Amino acid sequence: MCKLNYYRIIDANINRVAEGVRVLEDISRFIIENPDTTNSLRELRHRIRKSFSHPRLANYRNAAGDIGLSVSAATTWDNKGNISDLVTGNFKRIQEGIRSIEEHLKILGYNQQSKVYETLRFSAYQLEKNFPLKRVVFDGIYGITGETFATGKTNVDLAKEMIAAGITVIQYREKEKSKLEKYHQCQTIRRLTLEAGTTFIVNDDLDIALAVTADGIHIGQDDLPLKKVRQIAGNMIIGVSTHNPDQAKAAVSDGADYIGVGPIFSTNTKKNLEKSGGLKYLEWVAENISIPHVAIGGIKEENIAQVKKHGGKCFAIISELAGAHSIEQKVAALHSALE
Numbered sequence: 001m002c003k004l005n006y007y008r009i010i011d012a013n014i015n016r017v018a019e020g021v022r023v024l025e026d027i028s029r030f031i032i033e034n035p036d037t038t039n040s041l042r043e044l045r046h047r048i049r050k051s052f053s054h055p056r057l058a059n060y061r062n063a064a065g066d067i068g069l070s071v072s073a074a075t076t077w078d079n080k081g082n083i084s085d086l087v088t089g090n091f092k093r094i095q096e097g098i099r100s101i102e103e104h105l106k107i108l109g110y111n112q113q114s115k116v117y118e119t120l121r122f123s124a125y126q127l128e129k130n131f132p133l134k135r136v137v138f139d140g141i142y143g144i145t146g147e148t149f150a151t152g153k154t155n156v157d158l159a160k161e162m163i164a165a166g167i168t169v170i171q172y173r174e175k176e177k178s179k180l181e182k183y184h185q186c187q188t189i190r191r192l193t194l195e196a197g198t199t200f201i202v203n204d205d206l207d208i209a210l211a212v213t214a215d216g217i218h219i220g221q222d223d224l225p226l227k228k229v230r231q232i233a234g235n236m237i238i239g240v241s242t243h244n245p246d247q248a249k250a251a252v253s254d255g256a257d258y259i260g261v262g263p264i265f266s267t268n269t270k271k272n273l274e275k276s277g278g279l280k281y282l283e284w285v286a287e288n289i290s291i292p293h294v295a296i297g298g299i300k301e302e303n304i305a306q307v308k309k310h311g312g313k314c315f316a317i318i319s320e321l322a323g324a325h326s327i328e329q330k331v332a333a334l335h336s337a338l339e
């Protein structure tokens, strides 16, 4: 292909991406009325336009002769059923457009500029996650890493398999490694989860959660107090482990976004396992607690339906996933047990 056509592709994508950002900016400004998101989107749009300029961009613009006009007219890309679809569609358009800019800049030898657009793509992922219409739903399987309970798979391998299996919330839990090793694994998992649109929560280590810009932090009863974590973590998702009604009520009044409820069954995965009322406590939570709850402890294919019967909606699982030969098959089996 003639090199000049690459400039045309870059030009078309800069315009496409900037237009997509503009749509989101309008939604944020006029519908959701959120000044912070509106400003971040405006800044992204300016950076998209300004981060690469070349006289050839405009010279080779040929909108009328663009065969893509007839191709895109025939697609269902713009069949948006509601505002949430519109937001998702535009974020996808933006992310794909930036990826195309990155690749074509590389072909032309503009490696530095390509890196700048890569950073902008990751800003777009982050903006999508935090977009005020996008709420995390705690429903179905909540996957927790546990390479000690796997045969030869690392936490990163486990997270990759969980993403491929369609798990939408992943927690990084690791009790053996150094802070640095955990940080490196979390950096990789953050990148993978951002690309997949998966919610990423870090267990215990608030510093790591902040350093990798995770979506959330999960704390236990002996960790920093929830109110202090909220001060430090801002609007990050905060989950709190609870084992009885008093702890659940305190977590709600101190501002938790969700509570862990358990252990439901006995398990060897956690040392010094707390006592809880198990399924009875879960039933109490389902009836009395307004924020989302996540059942945990010994949940397996053969008992998950029982957990659901007692009010379980979201099921946190370590060893049953880590020990599975194929996480994808295990998740499918767990889903059919829930039907």
Ligand SMILES: Cc1ncc(COP(=O)(O)OP(=O)(O)O)c(N)n1
Binding pocket: 142, 171, 173, 203, 204, 218, 219, 220, 221, 239, 240, 241, 242, 259, 260, 261, 270, 294, 296, 316
């Ligand atoms: C979803 C969820 N619920 C509970 C826990 C347990 O957290 P914690 O009590 O801090 O114990 P450790 O996991 O740190 O051993 C959890 N991690 N996730």
Ligand SMILES: Cc1ncsc1CCOP(=O)(O)O
Binding pocket: 262, 263, 264, 266, 267, 268, 269, 270, 296, 297, 298, 299, 316, 317, 318, 319, 320
């Ligand atoms: C971390 C934790 N907190 C309560 S039980 C538990 C362990 C859950 O692991 P598994 O799913 O293997 O029982």
Ligand SMILES: [Mg+2]
Binding pocket: 203, 204, 218, 219, 220, 223
């Ligand atoms: Mg903990």
